[in-house]
Amino acid sequence: MAMMRYAEALNLALREEMARDDSVFVFGEDVAAYGGVFKVTQGLAEAFGDRVRDTPISEQTLTAMAVTAAMAGSRPVLEIMYADFLPLSLDALINQASVYHYIWNGQVSMPFVLRTQGGGGVGTGAQHAKSLDAMVAHVPGLKVVAPVTPADARALLKAAIRDPHPVIFLEHKLLYNLRGEVPEEDDAPGEIGRARLVREGGDVSIFATSRMVLEAEKAADDLAGDGIAAEVIDLRSLRPLDLGAITASVAKTNHAVVVNEGWRFCGYTAELAATIMDRAFDDLDAPVERVATRDMPIPYAETLEREVIPDAAAIAAAARRALA
Amino acid sequence: MATPITIGAAAGEYMEAVLVTEWRARPGDRVRAGDVVAVVETAKAATEVEAPCDGVLGRIAAGEGGEVAIDTPLGFILAEGEDEGEAETAGEPEYAAASDPAPETRQATPMPAPARQPGGRVVASPVARRLARAAGLDLSHLAGSGPRGRIKRRDVEAALAAAPGVDAALPVVLLHGFAADAAIWSALAAELGRDRALLRPELPGHGKAPPPPGAGFNGLVAPMLEWLDAQQAARLHLVGHSLGGAVALALAGQRPGRIASLTLIAPAGLGPGIDGEALAGICRATHPESLLPWLRRLVADPGLIGDDYARAAMAGRGAALRAAQTALAGRLFPDGTQGFDLRPVLAGVDVPLRLIWGREDAILPWRQALAAPGHAGLHLLPGTGHMPHVEAPQLVARILREVLAAAQSGGGDRA
Structure with a gap:
């Protein structure tokens, strides 16, 4: 085991996969000479030469390039600097990457990874703090993962790179400095589609994604003070969903809180709530409580931003509403 | 003599009761024969109920949200100048039992009220329903402790624990x-x-x-x-x-x-x-x-x-x-x-x-x-x-x- 930061764990995964497979290459804005604005690709250009490339600012072109490179047999890893710019990538994702395998009857595979980071909490404003998880998770043919721990960041990035289908890899700007144990000796890729039981409890299940898992853990601490045992589950994979983990937990606790940093309306929490009703209706003892970002642009001022983006207090309040 | 307002043929033969969804007239309003005074929900559709005669709307026997048997008046129309008191004595004793479906329930569970929505639907969480069904427990007489009187799992478990002989549903x-x-x-x-x-x-x-x-x-x-x-x-x-x-x-x-x-x-x-x-x-x-x-x-x-x-x-x-x-x-x-x-x-x-x-x-x-x-x-x-x-x-x-x-x-x- 080694302690490392989330960004370092991602860097390790990229190095390992590039060393393992010559067809893996990394490109995006400022990823080579500068080492990435969040330092995820630091040192890769020195180690792997022109397999790490800086590009102009044109996310639409970059995503189309990733699609064609993947079709031609490479395994591109594209970095989109902010998830806020995902809309520029959407045509290539929705009309190309996600459908070619299907419309050409499996003759084409699409092994590419789009890494990006979203989320707020540090006053980056309405154009650099969004979580557009639902926008990509909506698309059949795309896998969407969002690891929280450094160990998962490494294992799931490796799994994403090896996956024959396009994977949207969602990071969070407040996770990059998070430190955690990473089992360096075990370099097996993770499994996309498996949730992680963060904390076991019998009273209420909190299903969260990305940084909201950390807030859910704080909420669980708060609830424990009132004798409420909250079960916290890190979904890790937004699509495909670990339905077994979700239904098993709801069967146990009969109460569900779903948390995602995206907007509430038509958001990822809406999908989770509907899924729980579809799959576990007879196990519910209360309506599923949704915790999501308010339906408005993210304010620049951090005091206002805190009112808009969910936190531990909002999650704990939702759990108490469910248990009322 | 007050004239009862009845549902008549609107209900259809499959039904024993209808749900009153709306009153279009209020007590004291003057109405004419054929005016729509109320709307009821039947098995097929919402149906308008007309005033059977001219007069003044008197006492409403089944308010909005109430369920009423098809042979029971929804309310009464008074003749001009007739007073409520006469209507009370004229109509009430005969229909009291039918218009108040569960007086004993109220006495049995004073607070909180049984979790019933208008129309008699029991409001209970899905898991509460499932456990009650498994144990053969009738939820209609149970008080709910959840928001707005919803029956939750804990209410069912408490009822089962208090009632000997039924499945205690221990996990x-x-x-x-x-x-x-x-x-x-x-x-x-x-x-x-x-x-x-x-x-x-x-x-x-x-x-x-x-x-x-x-x-x-x-x-x-x-x-x-x-x-x-x-x-x-x-x-x-x-x-x-x-x-x-x-x-x-x-x-x-x-x-x-x-x-x-x-x-x-x-x-x-x-x-x-x-x-x-x-x-x-x-x-x-x-x-x-x-x-x-x-x-x-x-x-x-x-x-x-x-x-x-x-x-x-x-x-x-x-x-x-x-x-x-x-x-x-x-x-x-x-x-x-x-x-x-x-x-x-x-x-x-x-x-x-x-x-x-x-x-x-x-x-x-x-x-x-x-x-x-x-x-x-x-x-x-x-x-x-x-x-x-x-x-x-x-x-x-x-x-x-x-x-x-x-x-x-x-x-x-x-x-």
Whole structure:
């Protein structure tokens, strides 16, 4: 085991996969000479030469390039600097990457990874703090993962790179400095589609994604003070969903809180709530409580931003509403 | 004399009652014959109810949201100058019972009010409905403690606990064996049916559970004890298989008051003998081909375990899990011997106790069951190996139902 930061764990995964497979290459804005604005690709250009490339600012072109490179047999890893710019990538994702395998009857595979980071909490404003998880998770043919721990960041990035289908890899700007144990000796890729039981409890299940898992853990601490045992589950994979983990937990606790940093309306929490009703209706003892970002642009001022983006207090309040 | 407003032919012949959704006139309003005074919901549609004569709308007998029998007036129309008092005496005694469907309910449960929506629908959470249905409990007379009077699980459980003779719906805990996980119970769970609350926690170092925090058997029991203590139900039925049977037994020993019954399926901990070769083989296997022969040793009929089964089992056995289980096996079963002895605990079990063992068990010999105290029941299954819940789920479910019924009818009330 080694302690490392989330960004370092991602860097390790990229190095390992590039060393393992010559067809893996990394490109995006400022990823080579500068080492990435969040330092995820630091040192890769020195180690792997022109397999790490800086590009102009044109996310639409970059995503189309990733699609064609993947079709031609490479395994591109594209970095989109902010998830806020995902809309520029959407045509290539929705009309190309996600459908070619299907419309050409499996003759084409699409092994590419789009890494990006979203989320707020540090006053980056309405154009650099969004979580557009639902926008990509909506698309059949795309896998969407969002690891929280450094160990998962490494294992799931490796799994994403090896996956024959396009994977949207969602990071969070407040996770990059998070430190955690990473089992360096075990370099097996993770499994996309498996949730992680963060904390076991019998009273209420909190299903969260990305940084909201950390807030859910704080909420669980708060609830424990009132004798409420909250079960916290890190979904890790937004699509495909670990339905077994979700239904098993709801069967146990009969109460569900779903948390995602995206907007509430038509958001990822809406999908989770509907899924729980579809799959576990007879196990519910209360309506599923949704915790999501308010339906408005993210304010620049951090005091206002805190009112808009969910936190531990909002999650704990939702759990108490469910248990009322 | 007040003229009753009735639903007439609007309701249709399938219905006994309709729901009043709207009153278009208020008491004191002047109405003419043929005016729409109210709207009712019938089986087919919303239907308008017309005033039968000219006059002034008097008392409304069935307000908005009320359910009313089709032969009962919705309200009354008074002649010009007629006063309410006459109408009261004219109409009320005759129709009082019909317009107030459940006066005794109100007296029986003063506060909070029964969780009924307009129209008589009971407002209860899905799990509350499911548990009530399973126990044959009528929710319509139950008070709900949730938001807006919703009946929640706790209300059903409280009602069941207060009513003797009905299924107390205590949850059943299923503890899997070494190197298995919660999925091993799926066949038995299907036999037991959805209406039984089943809890399937995973042992430390198995499935999705983290490795045990401490060495030895107690390292395995401590987190499960913590889990048990966190359970809401006052008491639980414990079922354990193999190593999970030993854990169940240890839990019963430490928390006798929380256990309603104990069912041990080929449990570990009742003697030194165990097939160490099979344990080692399962821990060691990194391929479906090397796992398959050891899995087949678990059952009497090797045909039950095919290549697909071994592949699926292997897929769930990642390197970290294998390492954790290998370490655990080394501590629990050193040199192919059971390194812990729960026979003294078994002797002290006071709740309804059954042991289920396959006569063809190649992993743990069934004769270890002879350590059980006299009040225990022993089921020896012919043609069955180490996995009765997989090999004979119907029979195991039948035995379990007997145990649960016996415990509920008083046998488990010692706590």
